[in-house]
Amino acid sequence: MDVIVDNFPAYLAGFSMTLRLTVVSGVIALIWGLVLAALRVSPITPLRAFSTVYVELLRNTPLTLVFFFLVFVAPQFGLLAPLGFWTAVIALSAYTSAFVCEAVRSGINSVGLGQAEAARAIGLTFGQTLSMVILPQAVRTVIPPLINVFIALAKNTSVASGFATVELMAAGRRLGTQNPAEIIPVLIGVACFYLLITIPAGISAGVIERKVAFAR
Amino acid sequence: MRIRPTGLVALLAVSALTLTACSSADDDAAEPDVADSSEVAEFPEGSTMATLAEAGEITVGTKFDQPLFGLVGPDGVPQGFDVEIAKIIAGALGIDEDGITWTETVSANRETFITSGQVDIVAATYTINDARKEIVAFAGPYYLAGQSILTLADNTDIEGPDDLAGKKVCTVSGSTPEANLLANYPDAEVVPFGTYSECLEPLRNGQVDAVSTDNVILAGFAADNDDLEVRGEPFTEEPYGIGVAKDDVAFRDWINDTLEASFEDGSWTAAWESTAGSVLPTPEPPAVDRY
Numbered sequence: 001m002d003v004i005v006d007n008f009p010a011y012l013a014g015f016s017m018t019l020r021l022t023v024v025s026g027v028i029a030l031i032w033g034l035v036l037a038a039l040r041v042s043p044i045t046p047l048r049a050f051s052t053v054y055v056e057l058l059r060n061t062p063l064t065l066v067f068f069f070l071v072f073v074a075p076q077f078g079l080l081a082p083l084g085f086w087t088a089v090i091a092l093s094a095y096t097s098a099f100v101c102e103a104v105r106s107g108i109n110s111v112g113l114g115q116a117e118a119a120r121a122i123g124l125t126f127g128q129t130l131s132m133v134i135l136p137q138a139v140r141t142v143i144p145p146l147i148n149v150f151i152a153l154a155k156n157t158s159v160a161s162g163f164a165t166v167e168l169m170a171a172g173r174r175l176g177t178q179n180p181a182e183i184i185p186v187l188i189g190v191a192c193f194y195l196l197i198t199i200p201a202g203i204s205a206g207v208i209e210r211k212v213a214f215a216r
Numbered sequence: 217m218r219i220r221p222t223g224l225v226a227l228l229a230v231s232a233l234t235l236t237a238c239s240s241a242d243d244d245a246a247e248p249d250v251a252d253s254s255e256v257a258e259f260p261e262g263s264t265m266a267t268l269a270e271a272g273e274i275t276v277g278t279k280f281d282q283p284l285f286g287l288v289g290p291d292g293v294p295q296g297f298d299v300e301i302a303k304i305i306a307g308a309l310g311i312d313e314d315g316i317t318w319t320e321t322v323s324a325n326r327e328t329f330i331t332s333g334q335v336d337i338v339a340a341t342y343t344i345n346d347a348r349k350e351i352v353a354f355a356g357p358y359y360l361a362g363q364s365i366l367t368l369a370d371n372t373d374i375e376g377p378d379d380l381a382g383k384k385v386c387t388v389s390g391s392t393p394e395a396n397l398l399a400n401y402p403d404a405e406v407v408p409f410g411t412y413s414e415c416l417e418p419l420r421n422g423q424v425d426a427v428s429t430d431n432v433i434l435a436g437f438a439a440d441n442d443d444l445e446v447r448g449e450p451f452t453e454e455p456y457g458i459g460v461a462k463d464d465v466a467f468r469d470w471i472n473d474t475l476e477a478s479f480e481d482g483s484w485t486a487a488w489e490s491t492a493g494s495v496l497p498t499p500e501p502p503a504v505d506r507y
Binding site: 166170174176178179181183 | 351
């Protein structure tokens with residue numbers, strides 16, 4: 001296990017990249033996912049259709065292919081994303097937002113129809129109904145599945161290691177090359193650093209859930 | 217669990233058939249080539265050579281995505297110089313091509329596959345170095361490669377590794393060339409991808425300035441693409457060896473003998489010319505390092 005201690009700076013560098021990817025992609029995915037969910041229940045057919053196609057396309061495509069498209073196919077159409085961090089953020093948030101959308105939509109479906117009818121009855125517009133009445137209730141209901149989506153996102157950042165991003169997984173591979181005798185401790189170290197993100201995320205889900213719980 | 221009588225009979229029948237098949241295969245191997253059979257008898261009892269020769273089977277780890285050295289085509293059979301070298305070794309054991317099981321070994325799993333016994337030998341552009349010698353043993357080298365640089369043909373800014381400072385250099389995540397760039401050319405910006413072929417599109421787009429790995433791999437790319445060129449002389453030495461279990465000294469010595477014999481009798485040169493020799497000049501065989 002000395003190999004983990006000796007190479008702590010290398011681990012930390014990879015870990016900080018993984019953490020930044022998770023946080024930045026997570027925030028973007030949350031915002032974009034909420035927008036997609038709103039579009040999916042909107043009364044305007046083209047917006048609804050756009051959101052449906054987007055979600056079905058991204059949710060059913062392997063993340064590696066999303067990366068592949070962004071790095072190798074998009075440039076052929078003149079779309080050149082800067083290699084590394086931002087390419088990874090675009091791919092990860094585009095992919096994760098589809099799952100955020102579906103989680104939020106299930107929350108929207110759980111809000112009683114009477115709530116929307118009452119909101120309309122007192123003269124709120126569709127936007128007001130959604131943002132002031134439906135979404136606040138919907139998001140509270142879906143805290144556990146949303147945290148699941150973000151735990152999956154934290155682990156999915158490892159796909160970026162194959163696409164010009166030196167995060168935890170790529171850092172682990174480098175250490176493995178330098179210490180071929182200790183490849184197993186090196187990988188255990190990598191796993192521990194992922195747990196540093198994912199276990200607190202799981203615990204915070206429980207805390208947040210208790211805080212925002214409401215009687216229905 | 218109960219075994220039904222019919223099932224048992226079937227099982228026995230299959231075992232009998234297998235046994236017959238084995239013995240007939242042995243006969244085949246012995247009859248047409250007398251030299252082979254006498255060689256098989258020479259192996260010391262209990263040695264790896266004797267075990268493999270008796271089984272008539274060997275499991276070889278090689279790369280499946282390395283043009284010129286080990287590349288699997290649509291037919292599923294790997295081709296290249298590493299593959300030919302493995303065939304020479306298997307042939308000296310009296311094992312023909314049907315008896316070789318090809319297993320994909322990527323750079324990261326080669327040591328593990330050898331120590332766990334999942335492969336008998338590894339021939340996979342496998343650089344002999346001291347860190348690896350602590351876990352596995354190497355016969356050879358059978359070829360001396362060296363790290364080099366590939367750029368677009370019209371890019372004359374880069375002529376050697378010292379020109380890489382401030383440039384984006386594509387290589388494979390977790391590879392020896394990546395480790396070398398990080399250690400010796402810290403001013404170069406390393407852009408790691410999953411495989412070397414994935415570096416070519418970013419190179420053409422201008423997202424990276426160069427690709428760096430062993431010259432033999434780059435020569436393969438340059439030969440297939442007119443817009444790419446290999447720059448300068450190799451700046452490292454990568455002796456490719458055959459990886460075997462660490463404590464199997466007899467097997468390593470025997471492979472060294474076999475390699476030296478192939479240097480002498482021209483089969484090494486023939487193996488080179490039928491594979492990597494299509495784009496690279498034929499080198500002198502290297503001196504085997506019996507460490």
